[in-house]
Amino acid sequence: MEFSILTLCYLIASVTFIIGLKMLSNPATARKGNLIAAAGMTLAILGTIFLYEEEGKKLGNYGWIFGGILIGSIIGTLAAKKIKMTAMPEMVSMFNGMGGACAALISIVEFQHISSAFSLSNQIAGLSSTTTGHVLIIVLGLIIGSVSFAGSMIAWGKLNGTIKDFSFKGQHIFNITLLLIILALAVYLIGWMPANGMLFFSIILVLSLLYGVFFVMPIGGADMPVVISLLNSFTGVAAACGGFLYDNKVMLTGGILVGAAGTLLTILMCKAMNRSLMNVLLGSFGGNTVSSGGGAKQQGAYKEITLSDAAVVISYANKVLIVPGYGLAVAQAQHACHELEKLLESKGVEVKYAIHPVAGRMPGHMNVLLAEADVSYDKLLEMEQANEEFNTTDVVLVLGANDVVNPAAKTDPASPIYGMPILDVELAKHCIVNKRSMKPGYAGIENDLFFQPKTSMLFGDAKKVLQDLIGEIKNL
């Protein structure tokens, strides 16, 4: 490859990806890191459009390319800007799926090129190793890309609630068989390149899409972030396949970088929940576990607390810890929450937030939400710090959190969330739980906490309850 400005563009872009990713892993530099990577990406894209040459020929079809980029940019920007903070996870999953689909489409077009060129020449002559290598990479890109696409779409549907958990007996065996069939077909296609290659290729495409669906289906909704992260790294590998195909170094660097970082991130996320990746993928949150926690404990009695009582209890406490959860995010109650915090502080109550690493739908979800409402950073306690403070706390206010405060994670080995570190809210003198109803949380299990004598329930939408509570406290 002779030296060209494009090579330089790609080199710079690759470096920005590495630096960007590095900066993204530190809170102080994260935003800049994202912008740097975006700048590198722009450079690489523009460079490709204007400078890319193959056998001395520049690219054509500019109208189509710019049209596509324009449409994609408009939809992408609008979608990303308009989406609510609570729906961020779905959005990431959706964009990830688009990337996977893009990789799969590239493979389809390239395969069609190869197979038509191939049927022109005679087939008996056999394949050169370069062509075999090409087909291998195309098929690999197709499989990974379509699994990532289908999986991401299912994850997206699960997060916004349109798709429910679904699993059947022997699904893991079914999945493994499906995967083996895909691989066998792929090996046959690559090694022997049959005359009706396009047919095999299409079957592989359909089966890969199916595999993506069945791969994500049985995994519980609460584990979706982990799955999205995993699919994210899949798409990275699919992009790297494109890098091999076009001998393109940025695609290769960027793709493998994300593939490796994404895999590590997936493992880190699992660690934050104290579970293994296998455990997540085999879907221990799946349908069969729901019944085990459910029925038996439902007979317990819980007590409700009225708004005015809650107001009194909170405003005469010395120290209040707020435990936010998904309910807070859904109700968009972060501003009301901050207001309550300020009001209580003015009355001399010490208020802090206890943040469980996986509270909400994604790690860091709560931090983002509370930061949006201008809650000061040093008021947010991480799980370990918070757990040291609960026994000196007068009132814990649980706002729409459930599984992350479920004592079953420590006491009940049969519980699907057993072993997950939780916030020990029961150590506090009093616990007020705000929920919309007695419905179990995302893991689909009952929570003993609600039936304990120290706990009182305050039903209603988090935002409304908080606003009413603020009103009550002001009237005291």
Place this chain on the structure above:
Amino acid sequence: MNEILQWITLHQEMIYIVLLMIFVGIEVIGHVPSVLHTPLMSGANAIHGVVIIGAIIVMGKAESDNYLALSLGFLAVILGTLNVVGGFVVTDRMLEMFKKKKK
């Protein structure tokens, strides 16, 4: 066997890149605090949008009478752009909220 060796020799540069990038990728995010997991994932998501370069190449090479390549390539460009633009914008929106904290 010979073919495999030949293939490796031909692509050794690429194979080196793959191996090194795996370690760089792991090293670079090794100490990320759990607060940043989501934005980091989202940022990485945007970066794998480089597939769009492949889509542009497909599109640019397509002959004007090859409608399959044209339409699929066009779709791929749109989807790839969605991944890149949407990915970076969403990440920026998430991180915008982190910035306020420093005040």
